[in-house]
Amino acid sequence: xxxxxxxxxxxxxxxxxxxxxxxxxxxxxxxxxxxxxxxxxxxxxxxxxxxxxxxxxxxxxxxxxxxxxxxxxxxxxxxxxxxxxxxxxxxxxxxxxxxxxxxxxxxxxxxxxxxxxxxxxxxxxxxxxxxxxxxxxxxxxxxxxxxxxxxxxxxxxxxxxxxxxxxxxxxxxxxxxxxxxxxxxxxxxxxxxxxxxxxxxxxxxxxxxxxxxxxxxxxxxxxxxxxxxxxxxxxxxxxxxxxxxxxxxxxxxxxxxxxxxxxxxxxxxxx
Amino acid sequence: xxxxxxxxxxxxxxxxxxxxxxxxxxxxxxxxxxxxxxxxxxxxxxxxxxxxxxxxxxxxxxxxxxxxxxxxxxxxxxxxxxxxxxxxxxxxxxxxxxxxxxxxxxxxxxxxxxxxxxxxxxxxxxxxxxxxxxxxxxxxxxxxxxxxxxxxxxxxxxxxxxxxxxxxxxxxxxxxxxxxxxxxxxxxxxxxxxxxxxxxxxxxxxxxxxxxxxxxxxxxxxxxxxxxxxxxxxxxxxxxxxxxxxxxxxxxxxxxxxxxxxxxxxxxxxxxxxxxxxxxxxxxxxxxxxxxxxxxxxxxxxxxxxxxxxxxxxxxxxxxxxxxxxxxxxxxxxxxxxxxxxxxxxxxxxxxxxxxxxxxxxxxxxxxxxxxxxxxxxxxxxxxxxxxxxxxxxxxxxxxxxxxxxxxxxxxxxxxxxxxxxxxxxxxxxxx
Numbered sequence: 039x040x041x042x043x044x045x046x047x048x049x050x051x052x053x054x055x056x057x058x059x060x061x062x063x064x065x066x067x068x069x070x071x072x073x074x075x076x077x078x079x080x081x082x083x084x085x086x087x088x089x090x091x092x093x094x095x096x097x098x099x100x101x102x103x104x105x106x107x108x109x110x111x112x113x114x115x116x117x118x119x120x121x122x123x124x125x126x127x128x129x130x131x132x133x134x135x136x137x138x139x140x141x142x143x144x145x146x147x148x149x150x151x152x153x154x155x156x157x158x159x160x161x162x163x164x165x166x167x168x169x170x171x172x173x174x175x176x177x178x179x180x181x182x183x184x185x186x187x188x189x190x191x192x193x194x195x196x197x198x199x200x201x202x203x204x205x206x207x208x209x210x211x212x213x214x215x216x217x218x219x220x221x222x223x224x225x226x227x228x229x230x231x232x233x234x235x236x237x238x239x240x241x242x243x244x245x246x247x248x249x250x251x252x253x254x255x256x257x258x259x260x261x262x263x264x265x266x267x268x269x270x271x272x273x274x275x276x277x278x279x280x281x282x283x284x285x286x287x288x289x290x291x292x293x294x295x296x297x298x299x300x301x302x303x304x305x306x307x308x309x
Numbered sequence: 310x311x312x313x314x315x316x317x318x319x320x321x322x323x324x325x326x327x328x329x330x331x332x333x334x335x336x337x338x339x340x341x342x343x344x345x346x347x348x349x350x351x352x353x354x355x356x357x358x359x360x361x362x363x364x365x366x367x368x369x370x371x372x373x374x375x376x377x378x379x380x381x382x383x384x385x386x387x388x389x390x391x392x393x394x395x396x397x398x399x400x401x402x403x404x405x406x407x408x409x410x411x412x413x414x415x416x417x418x419x420x421x422x423x424x425x426x427x428x429x430x431x432x433x434x435x436x437x438x439x440x441x442x443x444x445x446x447x448x449x450x451x452x453x454x455x456x457x458x459x460x461x462x463x464x465x466x467x468x469x470x471x472x473x474x475x476x477x478x479x480x481x482x483x484x485x486x487x488x489x490x491x492x493x494x495x496x497x498x499x500x501x502x503x504x505x506x507x508x509x510x511x512x513x514x515x516x517x518x519x520x521x522x523x524x525x526x527x528x529x530x531x532x533x534x535x536x537x538x539x540x541x542x543x544x545x546x547x548x549x550x551x552x553x554x555x556x557x558x559x560x561x562x563x564x565x566x567x568x569x570x571x572x573x574x575x576x577x578x579x580x581x582x583x584x585x586x587x588x589x590x591x592x593x594x595x596x597x598x599x600x601x602x603x604x605x606x607x608x609x610x611x612x613x614x615x616x617x618x619x620x621x622x623x624x625x626x627x628x629x630x631x632x633x634x635x636x637x638x639x640x641x642x643x644x645x646x647x648x649x650x651x652x653x654x655x656x657x658x659x660x661x662x663x664x665x666x667x668x669x670x671x672x673x674x675x676x677x678x679x680x681x682x683x684x685x686x687x688x689x690x691x692x693x694x695x696x697x698x699x700x701x702x703x704x705x706x707x708x709x710x711x712x713x714x715x716x717x718x719x720x721x722x723x724x725x726x727x728x729x730x731x732x733x734x735x736x737x738x739x740x741x
Contacts, residue, residue, distance in 0.1 A: 066372030174364065178368070181364065182368045286371060
């Protein structure tokens with residue numbers, strides 16, 4: 039049911055072009071994170087943004103713990119949006135975990151995708167002894183879950199109702215709902231587990247869609263060595279090291295991000 | 310006192326202050342925060358702010374805190390773990406505001422260490438986790454209870470079914486019990502009726518016994534007196550007696566004896582019929598019984614001009630009352646005497662009868678009895694009216710009494726006869 043998917047995933051379509059650019063947000067956020075990027079492509083492309091079920095303004099009632107226990111469920115969200123809008127020749131732009139979600143979707147229906155743009159991708163966040171460096175130990179991920187608990191549960195859950203009932207500062211309630219992109223702590227926790235305990239290393243060699251890997255300098259979540267691994271394992275991929283530091287260049291350095299994506303798309307078009 | 314510069318004031322605040330640009334580079338940090346983390350302020354200039362965080366807090370910073378500040382311009386009351394130079398982690402609460410400035414945006418953060426509050430939050434989180442675990446356990450338990458409840462409901466339905474069946478059965482049983490009670494009432498009523506009837510019967514029997522006693526006393530006493538005084542007169546105790554008087558006295562005496570014997574027989578029959586006769590049952594050789602009675606009637610038979618013959622094998626034995634057998638035989642022989650003309654012949658023959666019985670046949674060559682009258686000879690007070698000249702004596706009760714006695718001993722008395730060819734009476738008795 040297309041209409042159901044469009045509503046379920048809070049799909050937004052804009053732009054003057056015909057070829058679709060599908061922007062997929064990362065863990066902890068929603069489609070708002072793309073707002074510094076999408077205007078730059080609106081004249082030439084059809085811009086499609088959406089929220090994964092459980093994030094942003096998606097339909098929380100559609101959340102199925104079984105389906106979203108692994109990234110395959112999120113990849114199905116991507117394909118559902120593709121089908122609902124009957125998208126072809128899709129330029130998929132994914133941040134962080136959505137890079138791997140895009141890989142999974144493109145491997146299932148490669149004919150729909152023209153390009154994959156992966157911003158800060160990591161196929162495996164946890165180290166595997168000495169054979170693979172993901173950047174994190176399991177305990178670090180457990181620590182993240184605890185920090186999330188403390189902020190989602192210890193803070194938002196305990197204090198939010200009191201603040202939201204404060205009639206003198208009604209803006210606090212509205213801000214609070216936007217303070218975290220996924221407001222349901224249980225869903226956020228499950229998404230964190232699906233993300234940080236995933237292992238998609240074996241999916242990379244099967245990619246048949248040309249891909250761009252954008253690697254930030256000093257990215258603590260997706261270290262450079264991981265980005266290089268993705269590039270090496272993904273056939274036909276392009277690797278670009280960014281001046282931007284951190285993990286969110288589309289927010290911290292949107293101009294550079296836009297320029298690199300545009301450059302890649304134009305070179306690919308020529309080729 | 311001179312006014313403090315802004316820098317001096319920041320370094321005196323009881324909280325940490327740090328400012329960084331969008332790529333994370335620290336542009337300012339106050340002395341208390343540097344001291345809290347164990348650094349000299351000079352060491353921190355130009356470092357990325359996330360390098361001052363614990364590993365997990367770095368992920369949180371990149372996935373939550375920075376996007377929040379970048380997209381919404383501020384973040385409030387965020388729990389962030391800072392990592393000290395010596396590796397210790399310090400829990401803090403952080404407020405952040407992002408300012409767009411010429412040449413780039415700067416995010417200013419206020420950082421307050423939380424110690425007691427963190428313990429309190431730890432307790433809250435543990436309590437919440439425990440509550441969630443308890444809720445999950447409760448849900449499982451609820452599920453189990455619901456299942457058990459379903460089972461119970463099924464069983465309840467079955468029990469109700471069985472209860473209905475039981476109620477039906479009970480109703481049937483109650484109906485049966487009512488019927489039984491009704492029958493019982495009828496039985497009680499019937500028993501009551503029967504008791505009443507028995508009382509009436511016993512009352513009647515008492516009246517009969519009383520009548521017999523009165524009869525015995527009130528009739529025989531005067532008859533004995535009549536006989537006694539007639540004898541005294543005949544013996545001349547009251548003076549000389551003429552021949553004619555002797556003759557009259559003899560008639561009185563005969564009538565008196567006849568009447569007395571009649572009364573005795575009536576009393577006998579009454580006693581038999583009221584079941585007051587007792588039988589002394591023993592093994593009785595029929596030859597012995599016959600031998601005992603023949604002498605008693607021999608004189609009368611000779612006087613009547615009759616001959617007799619007995620043929621009873623010694624092995625024929627009856628299980629009966631010896632005296633009653635003899636009484637019946639005397640009765641039968643006396644009857645035969647009465648109804649057999651002079652020159653006639655009597656025979657007493659023993660034989661076996663069917664079904665383990667023995668029999669004595671008393672046969673005469675007398676006038677016989679018509680077939681249609683044969684059965685009535687056993688009825689009380691009946692004498693078959695025949696025309697012959699001999700005077701017949703007796704009450705007509707002899708055969709009735711004899712048959713009652715025979716039947717009382719488990720036997721019977723039967724008769725067969727032909728007019729002009731004599732009669733045969735058979736006394737049938739059980740063999741041992």
